[in-house]
Amino acid sequence: MESPDWAERLTAALAEDDPDALRELLDGVRPADVADALTDEEPRAIWRALAALPTDDRAEVFGYLVPERQVALARTLDRRQLAHLFRHMSSDDRADLFNRLEPEQQDELLPSLAQAEREDIRLLAGYEEGTAGALMTSEYATLAPDLTAAQAIARLRLEAPDKETIYQAYVIDAERRLLGTVSLRELVTARAHERVADLMTTDVVTRRAGDGQEEVASLISKYDLLSLPILDDADRLVGIVTYDDAMDVAEEEATEDFHRVGTVAALDSSVREAGIPLLYRKRVGWLVVLIFANAFSGAGIALFEEIIAAHVVLVFFLPLLIASSGNAGAQSATLTVRALATGDIRPKDWGRMLGRELLVAVLLGATMGLIVSALGIVRGGAEVAFVVASTMVLVVVIGSLLGMSLPFVLERLRLDPATASVPLVTSLADIAGVLIYFSLASWALQIPAVPG
Amino acid sequence: MESPDWAERLTAALAEDDPDALRELLDGVRPADVADALTDEEPRAIWRALAALPTDDRAEVFGYLVPERQVALARTLDRRQLAHLFRHMSSDDRADLFNRLEPEQQDELLPSLAQAEREDIRLLAGYEEGTAGALMTSEYATLAPDLTAAQAIARLRLEAPDKETIYQAYVIDAERRLLGTVSLRELVTARAHERVADLMTTDVVTRRAGDGQEEVASLISKYDLLSLPILDDADRLVGIVTYDDAMDVAEEEATEDFHRVGTVAALDSSVREAGIPLLYRKRVGWLVVLIFANAFSGAGIALFEEIIAAHVVLVFFLPLLIASSGNAGAQSATLTVRALATGDIRPKDWGRMLGRELLVAVLLGATMGLIVSALGIVRGGAEVAFVVASTMVLVVVIGSLLGMSLPFVLERLRLDPATASVPLVTSLADIAGVLIYFSLASWALQIPAVPG
Numbered sequence: 068m069e070s071p072d073w074a075e076r077l078t079a080a081l082a083e084d085d086p087d088a089l090r091e092l093l094d095g096v097r098p099a100d101v102a103d104a105l106t107d108e109e110p111r112a113i114w115r116a117l118a119a120l121p122t123d124d125r126a127e128v129f130g131y132l133v134p135e136r137q138v139a140l141a142r143t144l145d146r147r148q149l150a151h152l153f154r155h156m157s158s159d160d161r162a163d164l165f166n167r168l169e170p171e172q173q174d175e176l177l178p179s180l181a182q183a184e185r186e187d188i189r190l191l192a193g194y195e196e197g198t199a200g201a202l203m204t205s206e207y208a209t210l211a212p213d214l215t216a217a218q219a220i221a222r223l224r225l226e227a228p229d230k231e232t233i234y235q236a237y238v239i240d241a242e243r244r245l246l247g248t249v250s251l252r253e254l255v256t257a258r259a260h261e262r263v264a265d266l267m268t269t270d271v272v273t274r275r276a277g278d279g280q281e282e283v284a285s286l287i288s289k290y291d292l293l294s295l296p297i298l299d300d301a302d303r304l305v306g307i308v309t310y311d312d313a314m315d316v317a318e319e320e321a322t323e324d325f326h327r328v329g330t331v332a333a334l335d336s337s338v339r340e341a342g343i344p345l346l347y348r349k350r351v352g353w354l355v356v357l358i359f360a361n362a363f364s365g366a367g368i369a370l371f372e373e374i375i376a377a378h379v380v381l382v383f384f385l386p387l388l389i390a391s392s393g394n395a396g397a398q399s400a401t402l403t404v405r406a407l408a409t410g411d412i413r414p415k416d417w418g419r420m421l422g423r424e425l426l427v428a429v430l431l432g433a434t435m436g437l438i439v440s441a442l443g444i445v446r447g448g449a450e451v452a453f454v455v456a457s458t459m460v461l462v463v464v465i466g467s468l469l470g471m472s473l474p475f476v477l478e479r480l481r482l483d484p485a486t487a488s489v490p491l492v493t494s495l496a497d498i499a500g501v502l503i504y505f506s507l508a509s510w511a512l513q514i515p516a517v518p519g
Numbered sequence: 520m521e522s523p524d525w526a527e528r529l530t531a532a533l534a535e536d537d538p539d540a541l542r543e544l545l546d547g548v549r550p551a552d553v554a555d556a557l558t559d560e561e562p563r564a565i566w567r568a569l570a571a572l573p574t575d576d577r578a579e580v581f582g583y584l585v586p587e588r589q590v591a592l593a594r595t596l597d598r599r600q601l602a603h604l605f606r607h608m609s610s611d612d613r614a615d616l617f618n619r620l621e622p623e624q625q626d627e628l629l630p631s632l633a634q635a636e637r638e639d640i641r642l643l644a645g646y647e648e649g650t651a652g653a654l655m656t657s658e659y660a661t662l663a664p665d666l667t668a669a670q671a672i673a674r675l676r677l678e679a680p681d682k683e684t685i686y687q688a689y690v691i692d693a694e695r696r697l698l699g700t701v702s703l704r705e706l707v708t709a710r711a712h713e714r715v716a717d718l719m720t721t722d723v724v725t726r727r728a729g730d731g732q733e734e735v736a737s738l739i740s741k742y743d744l745l746s747l748p749i750l751d752d753a754d755r756l757v758g759i760v761t762y763d764d765a766m767d768v769a770e771e772e773a774t775e776d777f778h779r780v781g782t783v784a785a786l787d788s789s790v791r792e793a794g795i796p797l798l799y800r801k802r803v804g805w806l807v808v809l810i811f812a813n814a815f816s817g818a819g820i821a822l823f824e825e826i827i828a829a830h831v832v833l834v835f836f837l838p839l840l841i842a843s844s845g846n847a848g849a850q851s852a853t854l855t856v857r858a859l860a861t862g863d864i865r866p867k868d869w870g871r872m873l874g875r876e877l878l879v880a881v882l883l884g885a886t887m888g889l890i891v892s893a894l895g896i897v898r899g900g901a902e903v904a905f906v907v908a909s910t911m912v913l914v915v916v917i918g919s920l921l922g923m924s925l926p927f928v929l930e931r932l933r934l935d936p937a938t939a940s941v942p943l944v945t946s947l948a949d950i951a952g953v954l955i956y957f958s959l960a961s962w963a964l965q966i967p968a969v970p971g
Contacts, residue, residue, distance in 0.1 A: 099742050099743075224708050234703070255685070256679045256680075288770070290551050311743040313766075314739075321777075325773075325780070325856075328853070329852070329854070329941070330849065331850050339858065339868065346879045357843065361839040362894060365836055368834050375827075376828060382817075382827060383818070385837070386953070387813040387817050390809060390813040390945075391806065391809070394805070394942065395802075398806075400781070401778060401780070402781070402786075405790075406790040406791065427798045427799055439810065463806075494842075501838070
């Protein structure tokens with residue numbers, strides 16, 4: 068990281084539009100750091116900084132900006148500037164940006180690009196967001212199977228400037244069907260005359276362009292791959308996904324699950340850049356659903372108005388009991404959702420997990436029951452203490468079992484277990500808590516449960 | 520993935536202890552998949568499978584097992600078997616396993632290893648868990664600065680079998696101080712007589728062995744690195760962290776934050792493998808703390824027993840109002856915790872986020888207030904509807920502002936924002952909800968707030 072002083076001087080140089088000062092300040096700074104420093108600037112100021120950079124660095128810094136900033140910046144550029152930037156971006160970043168431009172700007176841009184670039188954009192930009200096709204790059208190195216190791220290295224050497232990686236090369240036939248992969252490490256350690264066909268690995272992990280990018284990212288992580296080849300429906304190689312893009316996808320997916328568990332709908336945007344209408348839309352849905360879910364708890368309470376009126380002290384323990392049930396359930400749901408997402412547990416493990424959860428929940432419920440029974444004696448006497456403690460044990464067990472099971476149920480229904488697990492568990496546990504608490508109280512304090 | 524039939528035949532071959540069948544079944548299966556298939560087997564059965572594999576594959580499959588399985592398996596091996604396994608493991612996996620063995624087994628093992636392996640284990644196993652030192656490998660390739668590109672490639676070719684990567688080579692002086700890095704790509708594309716000193720990058724991102732592994736992983740992701748060199752306090756190169764280990768760390772860190780937000784203490788173990796006492800310990804702490812936090816809500820309610828007794832209908836709306844406040848707060852806390860963790864927002868962004876959060880919360884509160892006012896009219900008439908709707912707007916705004924601010928406060932206190940943010944916000948929002956609700960009700964329904 069550069070010093071705070073550096074950031075100040077950069078802001079000053081941007082404000083003054085001083086290209087020489089900018090060039091000096093940005094020289095030798097890593098592209099990711101330049102992008103970081105520019106993130107709060109106006110599009111015009113960002114462009115001033117980019118214009119002061121060498122062409123290749125310019126495209127790289129641009130690629131590190133968050134998508135919202137990229138689009139805002141692209142809108143301020145004329146056709147010539149935008150075409151120049153496009154020409155130097157990596158093929159996957161370029162296709163992403165193209166998809167985010169307004170149709171008019173897309174139409175304006177295409178004629179300024181070379182034929183090969185246009186075709187590349189058409190190929191990559193055609194895949195739906197979230198698919199492997201939308202994530203892949205077309206800048207991979209290919210080899211023919213009959214080359215020798217020495218010829219293959221010579222070939223990769225020539226191709227290196229235009230390829231995202233030369234550490235994995237893809238061996239294809241005349242129809243671009245994938246025959247195998249060979250690493251530069253294997254080529255370098257092989258004898259010069261050995262043939263690529265004899266060196267290559269034929270047992271390659273591949274996926275289709277229409278497959279989900281989450282799956283591709285987790286395969287790259289599982290098998291410690293540098294890149295994973297993507298095929299079309301005719302088994303032809305159409306692109307590769309590299310490990311650095313897989314890391315970004317893994318982070319995005321974790322963020323999405325995180326948000327879902329916190330009942331925020333998937334936010335396809337930086338929180339920093341998200342506008343107020345977007346944030347409102349992503350949050351209001353679950354809040355409204357949960358109002359209705361919680362109205363059931365209220366309706367549960369209404370069944371017992373008589374006992375509440377007779378023993379108002381019971382209300383003192385209500386928030387505590389239903390919160391404990393919800394908290395225990397949220398813990399179980401959190402553990403289960405994350406373990407299913409990382410592959411630590413699988414759908415078939417349900418039975419085994421359920422037995423263990425029961426034991427843990429009984430221990431937790433007993434501990435918590437002991438604590439609230441003390442509170443119960445102080446505030447309401449032995450009978451209330453008994454009701455409160457028994458309720459605690461029951462609701463913690465029920466909440467925990469619900470929390471552990473619901474993600475499995477959602478998974479079996481082919482829904483994402485992260486969606487709604489925690490709030491649904493909490494609401495269900497709340498309702499169960501209300502019913503159990505007041506039923507037990509009615510029985511122990513000998514008052515009819517339903518006023519009639 | 521292999522077929523279910525394959526898994527069955529594998530289990531049968533393990534039960535029958537049939538080495539020939541095992542060898543045939545495991546031939547050509549990827550090490551990560553073999554480890555997956557063995558994960559539910561007994562240690563003795565796992566060893567039978569490993570023994571049927573070629574030596575290098577055996578160590579690799581072993582490295583893919585979760586740590587708890589590795590230790591259980593290691594306990595069943597004799598000194599000779601364990602030493603053989605150790606000799607073929609990668610240096611970082613080996614050091615991790617060594618640290619998890621019982622002291623007696625460590626003492627028994629060391630004399631069976633070669634001098635170089637012993638020293639390597641002593642070096643790597645000496646670093647505290649969670650540090651870059653504990654994550655790094657000592658199997659990196661080094662070059663002298665005065666070699667030519669051709670000489671450097673020849674050198675890397677010889678070193679390849681023992682190194683984790685040869686795609687990044689580290690240029691060091693006679694004291695092992697890091698001078699720069701050069702990639703195999705740069706060496707391959709350079710002219711044969713160019714010198715490493717002229718080809719290498721001197722502006723290298725490095726960290727110390729004592730630095731946190733989370734930081735190292737996020738640097739690798741930020742700068743799209745293949746590996747990051749680790750230095751000791753005298754600037755000497757002691758190891759490298761590779762991208763695949765960084766991916767694992769990023770996943771672990773996300774899991775930890777996930778658990779913390781779900782009020783489960785950091786679980787340094789697979790959920791699948793965790794025992795009941797461990798799960799109990801990791802969950803009971805927050806549940807008990809939250810009982811006391813929620814007892815405050817109960818105490819808040821107790822202040823208003825009189826108005827509750829007079830208007831029992833108010834209790835109907837209680838779960839709904841305090842849950843809404845908590846839910847809105849949990850949403851804000853979730854968004855903020857994750858955005859701080861990924862670097863999307865920074866501590867200095869608080870003011871900016873607060874203003875936006877206020878606007879979003881007012882919109883959310885108004886929407887939800889409208890909905891509950893309808894419920895209020897149906898159940899309690901216009902006055903109750905007014906109280907309930909006004910309370911809703913206020914508690915949603917307060918919950919949201921609390922939820923957004925608390926992670927910033929924890930960050931400024933140098934605590935992990937993920938810890939406790941959501942449950943604390945929920946509890947605080949609950950208490951605020953109770954007080955606001957009944958105060959408003961007392962005022963609107965003209966009943967003294969505190970019974971005297």
